[in-house]
Amino acid sequence: MIMITITKISNNELKKILRLFLETAPDIYMPGLSVDTVIFGFHNDKLKVLLSSVGDPPSFGLPGGFVRKDEDLDDAALRILQERTGFENIYLEQFYTSGKKDRSNEKMMKELIEKVIGKTSEINWFRQRFVSVCYYALIDDTKVKPSAEIIFGEFKWFDINRVPKLIFDHNFILKKALATLRYDLNEKLVGFNLMSETFTMNELQKLYEAVYQEKFIRTNFQRKMLSLGVLERLEKHYNGKAHKAPYLYRFVNAK
Amino acid sequence: MIMITITKISNNELKKILRLFLETAPDIYMPGLSVDTVIFGFHNDKLKVLLSSVGDPPSFGLPGGFVRKDEDLDDAALRILQERTGFENIYLEQFYTSGKKDRSNEKMMKELIEKVIGKTSEINWFRQRFVSVCYYALIDDTKVKPSAEIIFGEFKWFDINRVPKLIFDHNFILKKALATLRYDLNEKLVGFNLMSETFTMNELQKLYEAVYQEKFIRTNFQRKMLSLGVLERLEKHYNGKAHKAPYLYRFVNAK
Numbered sequence: 001m002i003m004i005t006i007t008k009i010s011n012n013e014l015k016k017i018l019r020l021f022l023e024t025a026p027d028i029y030m031p032g033l034s035v036d037t038v039i040f041g042f043h044n045d046k047l048k049v050l051l052s053s054v055g056d057p058p059s060f061g062l063p064g065g066f067v068r069k070d071e072d073l074d075d076a077a078l079r080i081l082q083e084r085t086g087f088e089n090i091y092l093e094q095f096y097t098s099g100k101k102d103r104s105n106e107k108m109m110k111e112l113i114e115k116v117i118g119k120t121s122e123i124n125w126f127r128q129r130f131v132s133v134c135y136y137a138l139i140d141d142t143k144v145k146p147s148a149e150i151i152f153g154e155f156k157w158f159d160i161n162r163v164p165k166l167i168f169d170h171n172f173i174l175k176k177a178l179a180t181l182r183y184d185l186n187e188k189l190v191g192f193n194l195m196s197e198t199f200t201m202n203e204l205q206k207l208y209e210a211v212y213q214e215k216f217i218r219t220n221f222q223r224k225m226l227s228l229g230v231l232e233r234l235e236k237h238y239n240g241k242a243h244k245a246p247y248l249y250r251f252v253n254a255k
Numbered sequence: 256m257i258m259i260t261i262t263k264i265s266n267n268e269l270k271k272i273l274r275l276f277l278e279t280a281p282d283i284y285m286p287g288l289s290v291d292t293v294i295f296g297f298h299n300d301k302l303k304v305l306l307s308s309v310g311d312p313p314s315f316g317l318p319g320g321f322v323r324k325d326e327d328l329d330d331a332a333l334r335i336l337q338e339r340t341g342f343e344n345i346y347l348e349q350f351y352t353s354g355k356k357d358r359s360n361e362k363m364m365k366e367l368i369e370k371v372i373g374k375t376s377e378i379n380w381f382r383q384r385f386v387s388v389c390y391y392a393l394i395d396d397t398k399v400k401p402s403a404e405i406i407f408g409e410f411k412w413f414d415i416n417r418v419p420k421l422i423f424d425h426n427f428i429l430k431k432a433l434a435t436l437r438y439d440l441n442e443k444l445v446g447f448n449l450m451s452e453t454f455t456m457n458e459l460q461k462l463y464e465a466v467y468q469e470k471f472i473r474t475n476f477q478r479k480m481l482s483l484g485v486l487e488r489l490e491k492h493y494n495g496k497a498h499k500a501p502y503l504y505r506f507v508n509a510k
Contacts, residue, residue: 031286033386073354073386097352097388099328131288131328133352133386187438 015117025125029066034132035077036064036170037092038177039085041141041157042194047210048141048157049174050085051166055115061167062174063155064132077135085155086147091191092135095180096173099131103169112167136177138192138211160213185211186228190251198234198248201225270372280380284321289387290332291319291425292347293432294340296396296412297449302465303396303412304429305340306421310370316422317429318410319387332390340410341402346446347390350435351428354386358424367422391432393447393466415468440466441483445506453489453503456480 009017039050051060065080067073077092109126146155158164163174185208194207205221225231234248264272294305306315320335322328332347364381401410413419418429440463449462460476480486489503 030384030386033287067354067386069384070356072356073352076354094352097328097349099322099331099388101325101327129285129324131285131322131388133354183442 011117015120018113018117018120019122022122022125025066028068030069032128032130033067034064034130035067035073035080036062036098036132036134036173037077037081037084038062038134038136038174039081039087039090040136040138040160040177040181042138042207042210043140043142045206045210047160047213049160049163050141050146050155051158051163052084053154053156054112054167058154059112059115059167060158060164060170062170067133073133077133081135085144087139087144090137090139090144091193092137093180093184093188094133094135096134096176097131098134098169098173098176100169101129103132104130108168132173134173134177136180138181138188138194140194160210182212189228190230190253195251198250200246200248202246204249266372270375273368273372273375274377277377277380280321283323285324287383287385288322289319289385290322290328290335291317291353291387291389291428292332292336292339293317293389293391293429294336294342294345295391295393295415295432295436297393297462297465298395298397300461300465302415302468304415304418305396305401305410306413306418307339308409308411309367309422313409314367314370314422315413315419315425317425322388328388332388336390340399342394342399345392345394345399346448347392348435348439348443349388349390351389351431352386353389353424353428353431355424356384358387359385363423387428389428389432391435393436393443393449395449437467444483445485445508450506453505455501455503457501459504 041048041050050063052063053060063081063084065076065084067076068079071079074092074094077094078090081087081090081092106123106127110120110123113123113126114120141157160178163171165171166174195204201218201222204225205216205218208221209215230252231249232252234250236245236247296303296305305318307318308315318336318339320331320339322331323334326334329347329349332349333345336342336345336347361378361382365378368378368381369375396412415433418426420426421429450459456473456477459480460471460473463476464470485507486504487507489505491500491502
């Protein structure tokens, strides 16, 4: 993990950075196309989502960016996540492209930028309509630490039930991402790489309960999980308290 | 269903239409953004896909088009399908956005256009890189009839096992669409509206076998379908041959 720490920079420096961005953006990036990422975090039975804040009072949004003209879309998503948060080797899954004509507009963009650098009329790049290709990931949020970032200053994990109003249509995108995560969880379970090498059925149930935000009945849950055919039950490890120890499982293709 | 029949037009007329399109496109459409549709057809136990052909010898591709600047993305997909094929009231599902940097390029575009109108240097609009948002649908292909279309002249249903080499990355998009259809079939089964009001388990099995291109064992298939909780078994309709008649089912929420 690379962590870049950037000390607070002045408003003038911010303006310079933004001006440079606006001048060069049309040559560098695909017009009208953005990428947004929904990074879910799971740890200690809780599901969270990573948001960044702009300005004071803060506006919150999903980490996002633009696609270089000479770059594959999927590569852009990984680069943006890396540049914005410092995260590397995250498995991002494309899940939706958001394209309502009024999902972002000049006024929203202007307000957001003026929150950071104050009054400005130089926002040409942001005058256009953006269609946003969205990616999601589910990670153990204790294993990564978002680094500071120049414009969207601070990153914070939010409990999935305590997400504030977000910029543009980011609440809608987050809702879509959560629905996709739930829809995909059985299939992507092994790939998400969230469980330790061996785990109990109860630990697995906690993950499902956090993602679905609902309680499951233990016996039903166990039956359903075993029917997926991805779990292997290990021999109980006999020690003094063996008769109380729960069975351990591991993923079949993780041998 | 609206069916527009267009009689063969001359090369000169085609050139005029294309020139007009190229002149106005930058004002009308979002830059660098296209939509492609994968329309699967099911009937008589066969899965097919709708392709259009250009030129002679023909190049085959998926029906597609561009997104108007003042139009929601999902609306664009419906409009494009309607304009290209005459299909209306088709439930389109967005499933993927294809964005490799080399998925289309000027040379490919030029070749394709010159197939239709002959040598030309006027292809500015097509010089840019396009990211394509892709939608799919599964319909009963006897209930619709694609109408003729000006540039991409003829539409034809192809058996899913006999798809030729397609333009750009359309074979890849089709493969993604088929994988999505298989992944989604259980969940979307009712919505696809493919079965008659009542149907036998055998009829349902034929649909699954066509989509998955594999044979299933009757008893396993029946058990799996019943476990989905979307089927209701109806009373047998007693007539002379009642003891031989198979059970009829209907979808639970279709009451």
